Amino acid sequence: MGRIIIHQDRCSGCGECVSTCPFGAISLVSNRAQVNEQCVLCQACLSVCPTEAISLEEKKKDQPLVNGFSYEGVWVFGEQRQGIISEVVYELMGEGRRLADKLGTHLWVIVLGSGLQSEAEHLLHYGADRVCLVDHPDLADFHDESYTRVVSYLIEKYRPEIVLSGATAIGRSFIPRVAVRLKAGLTADCTALDVDLDQRLLLQTRPAFGGNIMATIITPVHRPQMATVRPKVMKKAAYSPLPKGRVQIETVPEDLIVPQTRIVSLVKDLTERVNLADADIIVAGGRGVGGAENFKLLYDLANVLGAAVGASRAAVDAGWIPYSHQVGQTGKTVCPKLYIACGISGAIQHLVGMQSSETIVAINKDSQAPIFSVADYGLVGNLFEIIPSLTKKLQEERLKF
Amino acid sequence: MKIIVCIKQVPETGNVKIDPQTHTLIRSGVPSIINPLDTYAIEEALRWKEKLGASTLVLSMGPPQAEEALREAVSMGIDQALLLTDRRFAGADTYATAYTLSLAIRKLAPYDLIFCGKQAIDGDTAQVGPALAEHLGIPHIAYVKKIEDIDLQKATVRAHRLMEDGYEILDSRLPALLTVVKEINEPRFPSLKGKMRAKKLEIPIWGADDLGGEVANFGLSGSPTQVKGIFAPPARGKGEILTGEAPLIAQTLIERLKAQKII
Numbered sequence: 001m002g003r004i005i006i007h008q009d010r011c012s013g014c015g016e017c018v019s020t021c022p023f024g025a026i027s028l029v030s031n032r033a034q035v036n037e038q039c040v041l042c043q044a045c046l047s048v049c050p051t052e053a054i055s056l057e058e059k060k061k062d063q064p065l066v067n068g069f070s071y072e073g074v075w076v077f078g079e080q081r082q083g084i085i086s087e088v089v090y091e092l093m094g095e096g097r098r099l100a101d102k103l104g105t106h107l108w109v110i111v112l113g114s115g116l117q118s119e120a121e122h123l124l125h126y127g128a129d130r131v132c133l134v135d136h137p138d139l140a141d142f143h144d145e146s147y148t149r150v151v152s153y154l155i156e157k158y159r160p161e162i163v164l165s166g167a168t169a170i171g172r173s174f175i176p177r178v179a180v181r182l183k184a185g186l187t188a189d190c191t192a193l194d195v196d197l198d199q200r201l202l203l204q205t206r207p208a209f210g211g212n213i214m215a216t217i218i219t220p221v222h223r224p225q226m227a228t229v230r231p232k233v234m235k236k237a238a239y240s241p242l243p244k245g246r247v248q249i250e251t252v253p254e255d256l257i258v259p260q261t262r263i264v265s266l267v268k269d270l271t272e273r274v275n276l277a278d279a280d281i282i283v284a285g286g287r288g289v290g291g292a293e294n295f296k297l298l299y300d301l302a303n304v305l306g307a308a309v310g311a312s313r314a315a316v317d318a319g320w321i322p323y324s325h326q327v328g329q330t331g332k333t334v335c336p337k338l339y340i341a342c343g344i345s346g347a348i349q350h351l352v353g354m355q356s357s358e359t360i361v362a363i364n365k366d367s368q369a370p371i372f373s374v375a376d377y378g379l380v381g382n383l384f385e386i387i388p389s390l391t392k393k394l395q396e397e398r399l400k401f
Numbered sequence: 402m403k404i405i406v407c408i409k410q411v412p413e414t415g416n417v418k419i420d421p422q423t424h425t426l427i428r429s430g431v432p433s434i435i436n437p438l439d440t441y442a443i444e445e446a447l448r449w450k451e452k453l454g455a456s457t458l459v460l461s462m463g464p465p466q467a468e469e470a471l472r473e474a475v476s477m478g479i480d481q482a483l484l485l486t487d488r489r490f491a492g493a494d495t496y497a498t499a500y501t502l503s504l505a506i507r508k509l510a511p512y513d514l515i516f517c518g519k520q521a522i523d524g525d526t527a528q529v530g531p532a533l534a535e536h537l538g539i540p541h542i543a544y545v546k547k548i549e550d551i552d553l554q555k556a557t558v559r560a561h562r563l564m565e566d567g568y569e570i571l572d573s574r575l576p577a578l579l580t581v582v583k584e585i586n587e588p589r590f591p592s593l594k595g596k597m598r599a600k601k602l603e604i605p606i607w608g609a610d611d612l613g614g615e616v617a618n619f620g621l622s623g624s625p626t627q628v629k630g631i632f633a634p635p636a637r638g639k640g641e642i643l644t645g646e647a648p649l650i651a652q653t654l655i656e657r658l659k660a661q662k663i664i
Contacts, residue, residue: 014493022523041620176535189525189526211634377657
């Protein structure tokens with residue numbers, strides 16, 4: 001068991017850690033910080049101490065790997081939906097290639113599906129040394145249990161040191177099962193990856209507390225080191241006309257493939273051409289939009305931009321737009337290249353779902369709205385005038401080309 | 402039917418403000434609440450209890466004060482509560498958390514359903530639900546937005562799972578673990594009667610010794626992952642505020658975005 005230690009000789013009693021602790025576990029006793037039993041070892045206090053008086057007592061340094069096997073290689077889970085490889089796979093291949101080159105090792109992509117030989121070969125053009133294909137009719141659709149068993153089987157057979165998957169509905173559902181099955185370390189929803197070459201450790205950076213804190217996570221002695229990676233963050237691998245790797249057909253024991261859940265039907269969200277997770281641009285509306293019918297203005301703008309439409313909780317709760325569009329704490333976390341917030345005041349619950357977007361534009365009539373504090377461009381004014389102006393001007397520009 | 406609901410007590414980030422300069426949390430006496438997404442799990446258990454008849458139990462691993470969250474769940478209508486607390490559980494990552502919960506649930510067996518919120522708002526991992534199902538060796542369905550039917554005779558559940566591009570309707574055998582999203586229901590408020598009951602209810606506390614299992618598998622020492630460092634996200638530069646006539650500021654914005662090759 002580890003614990004937080006406050007070095008009393010170095011503590012200046014400034015209280016930074018007291019106000020930072022999300023669990024109220026630090027208090028000042030005779031002008032020195034003290035940790036009480038409410039501490040859950042979240043370590044948020046470590047980096048805020050100006051005198052570096054706080055440390056974590058660690059007991060895991062320089063231990064050998066838990067099971068003594070050697071692990072090598074970087075793997076990417078080649079997620080597919082209805083036979084189409086997901087965009088995030090190309091992003092992970094870009095990042096996976098970079099990590100593999102740094103480590104001087106290979107990059108494999110693992111594809112589970114049915115009739116995917118040509119898709120597997122296509123992936124070789126994006127820098128994979130090998131594409132491992134398990135082709136079986138029962139793997140066409142995603143099932144947690146069978147995917148867990150097959151991917152775990154392959155990992156145990158080949159022992160990669162790093163396994164990356166998209167932090168998608170599929171990846172975030174079954175990868176935790178794989179990690180438990182293998183007792184591997186797993187870090188969710190990473191936004192940056194790197195490697196420590198000395199110890200061949202994967203440095204996994206992810207937002208916590210709704211993006212208010214960034215944490216770097218390591219897996220010291222368990223292998224593989226697994227991470228789900230947020231879509232749209234990593235740079236897509238470049239296409240090369242000359243593939244260098246090969247496709248390897250894997251057969252796995254039949255009993256691994258029997259699904260325990262059965263898909264009755266798939267229902268596509270027909271209101272949306274572009275989904276929020278994949279969108280480069282999101283136009284989102286809040287209470288200021290004023291009604292369901294006014295969302296048409298946002299859809300018009302989204303159409304010229306090729307954007308998806310999002311919403312704040314207020315707009316969803318008012319029944320103006322379905323829940324699947326909700327961005328924020330109880331909805332989706334998004335990080336598009338451009339987020340246009342229209343009539344959204346910017347409550348913290350909304351900000352945590354979109355503040356890692358690359359560029360944020362806010363349109364609001366209240367110049368004091370908190371959304372402006374995270375906006376790169378704040379347009380103060382009436383959205384019913386500004387949005388149509390934007391749509392019209394963008395349409396005119398399109399016509400010029 | 403027996404339904405177990407797993408909940409987590411979290412700091413209420415709605416009251417947390419971000420320091421615009423340092424981008425860190427400004428926290429002064431932030432109250433603890435039930436993780437908002439877990440309240441939907443509680444509500445769903447109560448609805449199926451009312452529909453089919455069930456005994457319901459709410460389970461949490463956390464520091465001693467997590468008992469407050471359990472009492473709140475009971476005040477909403479949950480029958481029983483159980484708290485897993487022990488210094489040896491501290492610092493658990495999702496693997497060790499799911500392991501600890503699974504030991505308790507094995508002792509509570511038999512059960513038909515386990516409900517969890519999709520994720521907690523402090524860690525945002527969404528990993529504990531699926532990991533717990535794997536530790537228990539039962540199927541799970543993540544991101545459930547609707548439970549269409551629970552058939553106790555056939556021991557099956559039919560649920561709608563939210564995907565990026567729509568949803569899937571799935572059948573699973575029972576027992577199963579479901580993680581739920583906000584769309585599934587509207588959580589009720591505690592009733593006066595419920596509050597009275599919650600006040601009086603005795604909540605058992607189990608520690609590492611009650612659970613059995615390897616002590617080395619609990620808490621920080623049982624966690625494959627470790628936090629190496631924590632830092633503030635890069636602060637956003639001060640934004641540019643555009644005011645004036647709509648067509649003018651619209652034009653300026655488009656020029657800025659084009660100059661930066663954003664559009």
